[in-house]
Amino acid sequence: MHPVVIARWHEIVRSHDASALADLLADDVVFASPVVHTPQLGRALTLKYLGAALKVLNNGSFKYLNEWHGAHSAVLEFEATCEDILINGVDIVSWNDDQKITAFKVMVRPLKAINKLHELMARQLTAA
Numbered sequence: 781m782h783p784v785v786i787a788r789w790h791e792i793v794r795s796h797d798a799s800a801l802a803d804l805l806a807d808d809v810v811f812a813s814p815v816v817h818t819p820q821l822g823r824a825l826t827l828k829y830l831g832a833a834l835k836v837l838n839n840g841s842f843k844y845l846n847e848w849h850g851a852h853s854a855v856l857e858f859e860a861t862c863e864d865i866l867i868n869g870v871d872i873v874s875w876n877d878d879q880k881i882t883a884f885k886v887m888v889r890p891l892k893a894i895n896k897l898h899e900l901m902a903r904q905l906t907a908a
Contacts, residue, residue, distance in 0.1 A: 782847075782849070783849055783854060783875075784879050785804065785854075785873065785875040785879050785880075785881060786847070786849065786854050786856070786873065788800075788804055788879075789804065789856075789873065789881075790844075792804070792834070793834070793838060793842070793844075796834060796838060798827070798830070798831040798834050798835075801827055801830055801831065802823065802827060804880065804881055805823045805826055805827065805880060805881050806823070806875075806876060806878070806880035806881060806882045807822070807823055808821070808822065808823075808882070809821075809822065809823055809826045809880075809881055809882055809883065809884065810826075810882070810883045810884075811825060811826040811829050811830070811883075811884050811885075812883070812884070812885035812886065813829060813886055813901075814869070814886050814887055814888040814894055814897065815894060815897060815898040815901065816829075826881075826884060828905065829901075829905075830884065832901055832904040832905050833886070833901065835904055836862065836897070836900045836901055836904050837858075837860045837862065837867065837897075838860070839860065839861075839862065841859075841860045841861040841862075842858060842859075842860040843858065843859060843860070844856050844857065844858050845857045845858060845859060852874055852875055852876070852877075853872070853873065853874045853875070854871075854872075854873050855870050855871070855872050855873075856870060856871040856873065857869070857870050858870070858871065862896055862897070862900055863896060863900070865892055865893055865896040866893065867888055867893040867896065867897060868888070868889050868890070868893065869886060869887055869888035869889065869893075870886070870887050871884065871885070871886055872884070872885040872886075872887070873885075
């Protein structure tokens, strides 16, 4: 059984409904990207990055492979193919007692996948 926050996250991914993200994020959420050196602070920046990631990665090939849950955290392993590059990664998600995400960290492998993700995310973020 998924924790409430993770069940809500899976529904957002399934529905492609980035508008539902705002209610899931704490005001002071921290987003850590595999291609941005410093953590991105706050709901607005996290919405921007997660919204772009939903468009780039959630392209029909995206799927979660494994999950590990703690009391207030989870690790979700995923894979997706973008422009013939297989991207394998994990979302590391933490939340508070109010069921709001307080930290969202994405880690990706291999290097060519990181480079492709950087290219596609930059394209998506500048278009937005």
